[in-house]
Amino acid sequence: MRLIKETSIKFMAQSRLGLYLSGAVIGAGIISLILAGGPLLSIDFKGGTLLAVHFTDPVDVNNIRSAMSVVSIDGQPFDLSKAEIKLFGGTRDISVRIPHMDEEPANFAQRIIAHLRNSFPDKVPEVESDFILSIDKVGPKIGSELSNKAVLAIISALGLILFYISIRFEFNFALSAIAALAHDVFVTLGIFSIMGYEISLPIIAAFLTIVGYSLNDTIVIFDRIRENVKSMKRLTYTQVVDHSINDSLSRTIITSVTTFIVVLILWLFGGEVINLFAFAMMVGVIVGTYSSIFVACPLVVRLHAGK
Amino acid sequence: MSKNLIPRYIIIGVVLAWALVTLWPSVKYQQLSPEDIEDMREAGTLETLENKIIKLGLDLKGGIYIVLEVDLPTLVTTLAINKDAKFERTVNDVRNTLTENPQREFFTVFTEKISENGLRLPRYYDVDYGAKAEDILNSIQEQADDAINRVLEILQNRVDQFGVSEPTIQKQGNRRIIVELAGIQDSERARALLQSTALLEFFLVKSPEVTNDILSQIDKVVKGDEELEALAAAVDGEQGQTEDGELAVSNDQTISISELFGKDEVSSEDAESGDTAVVVDQNIFQERPFSSMLRALGNNIAVPEKNLYAIKKIINKPEVQDKLALGNGRFLFAPEAESFTTNRGLEEPLVYMYYLEHDADLTGGVIEEANATIGGQGTSAVGQPIVLLDMNSEGARTWSRITGANIGRRIAIVLDKKVHMAPSIRTKITDGGTLIEGFANMDEAKDIAIVLRAGALPAPVKIIEERIVGPSLGADSVKRGTYSVLLGLALILVFIPFYYKLSGIIADFALIWNILLVLAVLASLGATLTLPGIAALILTVGMSVDANVIIFERIREESRKGKTPRTAIDSGYARALTTIIDANVTTLVAALVLYQFGTGPIRGFATVLFWGIMISMFTAIFVTRTIFNSFTERRGLKKLSI
Numbered sequence: 001m002r003l004i005k006e007t008s009i010k011f012m013a014q015s016r017l018g019l020y021l022s023g024a025v026i027g028a029g030i031i032s033l034i035l036a037g038g039p040l041l042s043i044d045f046k047g048g049t050l051l052a053v054h055f056t057d058p059v060d061v062n063n064i065r066s067a068m069s070v071v072s073i074d075g076q077p078f079d080l081s082k083a084e085i086k087l088f089g090g091t092r093d094i095s096v097r098i099p100h101m102d103e104e105p106a107n108f109a110q111r112i113i114a115h116l117r118n119s120f121p122d123k124v125p126e127v128e129s130d131f132i133l134s135i136d137k138v139g140p141k142i143g144s145e146l147s148n149k150a151v152l153a154i155i156s157a158l159g160l161i162l163f164y165i166s167i168r169f170e171f172n173f174a175l176s177a178i179a180a181l182a183h184d185v186f187v188t189l190g191i192f193s194i195m196g197y198e199i200s201l202p203i204i205a206a207f208l209t210i211v212g213y214s215l216n217d218t219i220v221i222f223d224r225i226r227e228n229v230k231s232m233k234r235l236t237y238t239q240v241v242d243h244s245i246n247d248s249l250s251r252t253i254i255t256s257v258t259t260f261i262v263v264l265i266l267w268l269f270g271g272e273v274i275n276l277f278a279f280a281m282m283v284g285v286i287v288g289t290y291s292s293i294f295v296a297c298p299l300v301v302r303l304h305a306g307k
Numbered sequence: 308m309s310k311n312l313i314p315r316y317i318i319i320g321v322v323l324a325w326a327l328v329t330l331w332p333s334v335k336y337q338q339l340s341p342e343d344i345e346d347m348r349e350a351g352t353l354e355t356l357e358n359k360i361i362k363l364g365l366d367l368k369g370g371i372y373i374v375l376e377v378d379l380p381t382l383v384t385t386l387a388i389n390k391d392a393k394f395e396r397t398v399n400d401v402r403n404t405l406t407e408n409p410q411r412e413f414f415t416v417f418t419e420k421i422s423e424n425g426l427r428l429p430r431y432y433d434v435d436y437g438a439k440a441e442d443i444l445n446s447i448q449e450q451a452d453d454a455i456n457r458v459l460e461i462l463q464n465r466v467d468q469f470g471v472s473e474p475t476i477q478k479q480g481n482r483r484i485i486v487e488l489a490g491i492q493d494s495e496r497a498r499a500l501l502q503s504t505a506l507l508e509f510f511l512v513k514s515p516e517v518t519n520d521i522l523s524q525i526d527k528v529v530k531g532d533e534e535l536e537a538l539a540a541a542v543d544g545e546q547g548q549t550e551d552g553e554l555a556v557s558n559d560q561t562i563s564i565s566e567l568f569g570k571d572e573v574s575s576e577d578a579e580s581g582d583t584a585v586v587v588d589q590n591i592f593q594e595r596p597f598s599s600m601l602r603a604l605g606n607n608i609a610v611p612e613k614n615l616y617a618i619k620k621i622i623n624k625p626e627v628q629d630k631l632a633l634g635n636g637r638f639l640f641a642p643e644a645e646s647f648t649t650n651r652g653l654e655e656p657l658v659y660m661y662y663l664e665h666d667a668d669l670t671g672g673v674i675e676e677a678n679a680t681i682g683g684q685g686t687s688a689v690g691q692p693i694v695l696l697d698m699n700s701e702g703a704r705t706w707s708r709i710t711g712a713n714i715g716r717r718i719a720i721v722l723d724k725k726v727h728m729a730p731s732i733r734t735k736i737t738d739g740g741t742l743i744e745g746f747a748n749m750d751e752a753k754d755i756a757i758v759l760r761a762g763a764l765p766a767p768v769k770i771i772e773e774r775i776v777g778p779s780l781g782a783d784s785v786k787r788g789t790y791s792v793l794l795g796l797a798l799i800l801v802f803i804p805f806y807y808k809l810s811g812i813i814a815d816f817a818l819i820w821n822i823l824l825v826l827a828v829l830a831s832l833g834a835t836l837t838l839p840g841i842a843a844l845i846l847t848v849g850m851s852v853d854a855n856v857i858i859f860e861r862i863r864e865e866s867r868k869g870k871t872p873r874t875a876i877d878s879g880y881a882r883a884l885t886t887i888i889d890a891n892v893t894t895l896v897a898a899l900v901l902y903q904f905g906t907g908p909i910r911g912f913a914t915v916l917f918w919g920i921m922i923s924m925f926t927a928i929f930v931t932r933t934i935f936n937s938f939t940e941r942r943g944l945k946k947l948s949i
Contacts, residue, residue, distance in 0.1 A: 054779065076616035102406065109773075110495050129492035133780040139771035141409035142374065148410075153904035160896045168889055202839055205909050208901050209846060209916070212894035216850075219893060220857065223886040251853075251860040258802065258856075259849035262795035266845055269794065271787035273366070273780070274838055281842075 007246045011293055012238045012301055018294030022183060029190010036193055042200035045147040047100035047140035049109050052133035053116060055123040058091035067119040068096070073111045076103075080112065089272035093133060100140050109135045150204045154185070157208055161215060169222055176299035177218050180291040184214045187287045188280055197276055206280035213259070214288030217252065218296045224248050225300065237304050241297050256289040312940070315933040323820065326827035332359035333830055348472075357473065361830045364837030364911055365774070367788075369781035370489035371497050374772035375462075377455050377482050379413040380405075382766040383447055387431040394431055397424045414448060452481055454766040459484055464761040465500055469754070484768070494775050496754060503723050504767050505758040507674060507696075508667035509709065512717035512729050513636055515606060518662040521634050522608075526595040528626050597621055602657060604647065609657035612644045618660070635665045642725040643747055661719050661726050668709050668718075673702025673739075677759035679752040687730070688744040692752035694759065696741050703739025711735035722755065788841035795845055796822070799852055807859050809948030813934050814855040817926045821851045824922045825915065837911030847919025850891070854927035857890075858883040859949055872947040873939045880932055887927060891920050 033039060043050050069081035080098060088095040096112070105111065113132060117124050125131050138146075158178055165174035185207055192199060224244035232240050263285060267278035336356060339347070347353040365372050380402050387394060400420045405411060421428060421440065428440040432447070459478055466474045466486065475487040491497055513521075600614040610618050621627060622638050631637060644656035676697040682688030698706055709718070710732050719729040720743050727745035746752040800818065804811030825847060829836060862879030870878065895917065902913035 052780070054777075072613070074615045075611075075613040107495050107498065129777060130779050132492070132494075132775065132777045134777060135494065135773065135775040137770075137773040139409075139769075140406075141376075142772045144410050149904045153900050156904075157897050157900040160900065161893050164893060164896065201905075201909060202912075205839055205901060205905065205912050208897045209843075209912075212897035212916075213846075215893040215897075216853070216890040219890040220886055223889055227882070247864070248860075251856050254806070254856045254860075255849070255853040258799055258852050259846075261798055262845045262849055265795045265798070266791045266842060269787055270791045270842070271784050273784055274788070274842060277839065277842060281846075 007249055008242070009246060009249075010242055011245050012242050012298060015294060015298035015301075018290075018298065022187070022291075022295060026183070026186050026190060029186060029193055032190060032193040039189055039193055040196065040198045041147070042198040042203075043097065043100075043136060043138045043143070044201040045143050045150070045199070047138050047143035049098045049100075049112075050095060050134075050136040051109050051113060052088050052093060052095040052135075053113060053131055054125065054133050055092045055094070055120065055131075056125055057123045059094060059120065059123060061085050061087060061094065063120075064094055064096075064116070067116065068112075071112060071115045073105045073108070076105060088133070093272075100138075100143075109137055146201065150201075153204070154208065154211075157211060158182075161211075165219075165222075169226060172300060172303040173222050176296045176303065177215060177222070179299055180218055180296035181211050181214055183291050183295045184210055184284060184287045187291075188283050191283055192280070197279070200276070202274075202277045203280055206277045206284065209281065210284030210288055213284060214291055217256070217288055218292040220251065221245055221248050221292055221297060222300070225297075238301050241301050245293055245297060252289060252292070256285055260285045312933060312937055315929070319930055319933060322824070326820075326823045329359075329827040329830050330823065332356055333361050333826075336360045358833070359830065361826060362473075362833065362835045363781075363785070364835045364840070364908060365487055365489060365781075366776050366838045366908055367781050367785050367836065368489055369492070369776050369778035370487065371491050371494055372772075372774040373486045373488075373498070373501060373770055374479070375458075375484045375486065375501060375768040376771045377451060377458060378767040378769050379417075379451060379482070382451055382454060383417065385766070386447060386450060388433055389431055393424060393426060397421060397426050400424070414444060418444060451766070455482060455484070457765045458768060461761050461764055462486065462501060465757055468757045468761065469497075469500055483771075490778070492778065494773075496750065498770060498773075499751075500754050500758065502768060502770060503755075503758045503764075505761065505763040506723055507670070507759060507763070508721045509669040509706075510637075510639070510663040510667050510719045510721055511709075511713060512719050513662045513664065514716075517634070517636070518608070521630065521636060521662060522598045522601075523595070524630050524634075525597045525621070525627055528630055529596050529621055529624070530594070601660070604657065604659070608660045608662075609647075610640070610660050612656040612658055615640075615658055631665075636662055637665050638662055639719065639721060639724060639726045641745065642722075642727065659726065661729055663719050663721075663726075667721070669702065669705050672763060673698045673705070674759050674762075675699045675702075675739075677756040679749065679756040681749075682742075682744060688742075691744055692746045692749045694743045694746075694752050694756045696739075696743065696759070698739030698741075700739075703737070706739055706741070707735060707737045722759075784838050788838060792841060792845055792848075796848060799848060803852065803855070807855075807949055810859055810862075810935075813931050814852070814859070816934070817855060817931045818848065818851050820930060821847065821919075821923050821926050824926075825918050828918045828922070829915065832914075834914050835911055836915070837908040839908045839912035840915040843912045843915035843919060846916060847923060850894070850920055851923035851926060854887050854891075854923055855931065857886055858927060858931070862947065863949055866947060866949070872945070875947065876935050876939055880928075880935075884928060887924060891924050895920050 064085050065081050068083060068085065069079055071078045071080050080096070083099075084097040086095055087093065098112070113135070117131060158181065161181075162174045162178055165177050188207065188210060189199075192203070197203075221244055224247050225241055228240045228244050228247070229237075232243065235243065260282065263278050263281040266274060267282055270278050344353060347356065380398050384390065384395075384398055397420050400423075401413070401416050404416050404420070405413065420426075428443045429438055432443050434443055434446070455478065459476065462484060463476050466476060466488070471488045471491055473489055475485070477485050479485050486501060488497055597618075600610070600618055602609045602611060622631075639661050641659040641661075644658045646654050647657050648654060674696055676695075678695050680693060680695060682691045682693045714732050714734065717729045717731050719726045720741070721727070722743070727743045743755070746755065796818070800815050803814045803818075807814060822844065825844065828834075858879060861883045862875050865875035865879045865882075866872070898913045898916040898920065902910055902917065905913055
């Protein structure tokens with residue numbers, strides 16, 4: 001069976017269209033990022049407390065919010081109604097996110113959970129440990145360290161990749177590949193900002209995987225260009241690039257579709273914890289495939305012409 | 308089959324056999340019932356089995372992950388002698404700077420503040436004459452490094468006695484300790500166990516006269532306080548019910564904390580709520596703002612739980628601290644509130660407050676043995692959990708001297724700055740034996756016995772990161788993760804043969820082989836499978852499929868050029884090889900970087916991704932190639948099923 005017969009699409013002639021599309025998506029992302037004052041960072045980077053609890057009956061977020069408006073811990077009052085309270089998965093689970101405070105009493109998260117338990121006694125599971133789904137508490141120091149580490153991780157990954165491609169191919173290819181990767185990360189970051197999703201530690205991992213995947217895709221095409229440049233001496237550089245994209249198109253589509261299917265399944269069935277990770281990956285697979293053809297290749301052509 | 312293929316099949320067979328043998332314990336473990344596991348634990352065979360299986364991360368099986376850091380500002384204060392206000396101020400400056408810029412290194416800031424405040428370091432540390440500030444700082448730094456190792460040892464000791472299966476305690480860098488406790492739910496208890504410095508101190512309690520004196524002194528100091536004046540006026544305006552009782556305080560009126568300390572402390576909309584209000588006697592509040600928030604309970608002073616925060620705020624005011632320093636005393640509280648019935652028949656939680664001598668008469672490090680038990684007949688804690696202490700000879704001598712010299716006075720037994728009890732000394736205690744009471748339950752008494760036995764921490768530790776996953780969320784993640792992997796795998800296993808026919812079946816075989824091998828490597832490395840690790844496993848499936856797709860598409864291309872199956876496969880593989888290597892090496896780079904920078908779950912992701920890529924390259928290049936070759940070797944194969 002063959003889905004894709006031999007094609008000879010003139011991709012490079014359409015590269016302007018790609019420029020507009022990428023420009024529009026990245027532009028929208030940047031506007032959203034500016035309006036939101038930067039990416040929405042999770043407590044992993046900002047510090048704070050995130051807790052998730054499970055009720056036996058569906059709960060209304062507004063009721064939780066009003067219960068959280070007065071939390072008294074040893075006479076020290078806290079108004080946590082401004083905390084981010086939302087449903088977590090189904091209608092019975094909620095998550096509460098509280099920014100870091102300088103004057104936090106000991107066992108802050110545990111005391112808040114106790115307060116919630118006392119506020120809705122008839123909706124709480126009998127076994128105490130079934131009530132707490134998770135507690136994450138990150139100090140501001142750890143948070144700022146993780147931000148630095150994440151930035152350092154992405155930069156050093158890109159640096160190493162630049163180095164490898166420069167050796168295996170040529171510097172132009174490396175630059176184009178890195179531009180495509182930056183494109184992918186920006187698009188995903190923008191979409192996360194537009195959707196109002198948080199960037200947490202696992203999302204950084206997803207970003208790096210997107211980088212890996214997109215690069216994988218780009219290299220397959222580059223590899224073809226490298227090969228065809230030698231054998232198709234009579235064609236122009238643009239024609240060689242078009243030819244190479246068409247040659248590898250079948251593989252590109254099969255791989256992208258199968259990978260997309262697995263991350264789609266992960267997104268649909270993987271559970272609340274991994275949901276955003278899978279979403280980032282889904283966006284990444286689409287954007288990564290697109291950027292190999294419409295960002296990396298036109299750049300290679302342009303850089304070649306500029307020589 | 309030609310001779311040159313036989314060694315290849317032997318390698319494939321051996322690796323497959325190894326994978327199956329390595330995975331067998333994990334399969335066996337999965338089938339064990341909880342009772343079987345208990346039986347094996349008793350027989351002592353469980354640990355051997357657990358070492359051979361794929362470990363699940365805390366995010367999958369539930370548990371507690373805690374990062375502790377040595378509290379350096381407190382450590383330098385503890386190490387110092389002759390502390391004065393200037394020293395305390397410098398350390399406080401350092402603390403504030405670090406709160407604002409959490410990224411800065413402690414010793415850099417400390418050095419900076421020392422020169423800013425003109426602190427002469429040799430004054431505060433016990434050093435040889437002529438030692439330079441630099442040497443002292445280096446020596447403090449060395450002591451801090453040494454402290455973390457002892458903290459690690461002591462925590463290991465405590466956790467071992469706590470009884471958790473497979474606890475992980477490791478050092479991260481020079482200042483941090485990571486503790487992972489699987490399957491533990493009571494995070495408060497775990498925190499207390501880890502964070503307790505186990506600092507046991509004995510303070511003499513000041514006499515009631517002296518205590519009353521300091522209370523009225525504080526009242527006078529606070530009375531002029533601007534923050535409280537507005538409140539005094541507000542109380543005056545509202546005359547509530549008057550009702551006299553035995554207790555010193557009866558005319559209760561609730562006043563919100565925001566009124567007490569200004570609106571910025573809490574949001575004003577909650578100010579009306581009784582929940583966050585301070586309970587005071589309105590008649591005496593104006594005259595005695597501090598003591599009116601307290602209760603008299605026999606010979607003791609107690610603080611209504613609701614007033615605790617306000618009282619602590621007042622005590623920490625600099626002018627109040629000055630008074631306490633003059634009187635050479637300090638206030639400490641009981642660990643927990645106890646319920647008392649007020650004269651109006653209401654249950655009220657009260658926390659005992661004690662006015663003690665400023666310096667401890669005996670500090671920890673003298674405990675030889677500590678055991679939790681139930682208080683027997685004839686003691687003050689009949690049926691209550693208590694901890695029995697035995698001191699070493701030095702401790703016993705000091706204890707004997709103190710008890711002998713202070714018969715009739717009260718002595719407070721203080722653990723981690725909380726007063727557990729303050730009995731009167733009736734006789735001289737010569738054998739070093741003593742007991743502590745005042746525990747909420749037996750578990751707490753047991754834990755405290757553990758920390759006292761394991762010894763005091765040389766430096767206090769702070770929890771800077773804490774992640775707790777409940778058992779239900781973990782179980783849910785495992786279920787959903789496994790389900791997603793299986794479903795994704797099933798779809799691909801069906802799709803590939805549909806698209807590539809017989810060759811697709813070879814690819815399917817490669818895929819299954821791939822997953823088995825990755826899991827086997829994880830099991831043999833003792834690596835931990837986390838939720839992101841499951842995601843990486845799914846990506847590995849994608850990678851493995853991709854390698855085969857690249858090869859198959861290349862073979863198809865070569866076939867279209869009219870090549871025979873044999874040559875099409877040869878040149879298809881040859882050409883696909885460079886593509887696969889180049890494409891995978893870059894992902895490998897990403898995986899390695901992730902491993903280097905990540906912690907916990909992210910590392911789990913990187914580990915699986917790394918091995919997934921390595922193994923899928925091996926499979927695509929070696930395993931499927933071998934199978935293909937054995938097909939094409941048969942003579943007369945005209946057409947490839949691809």
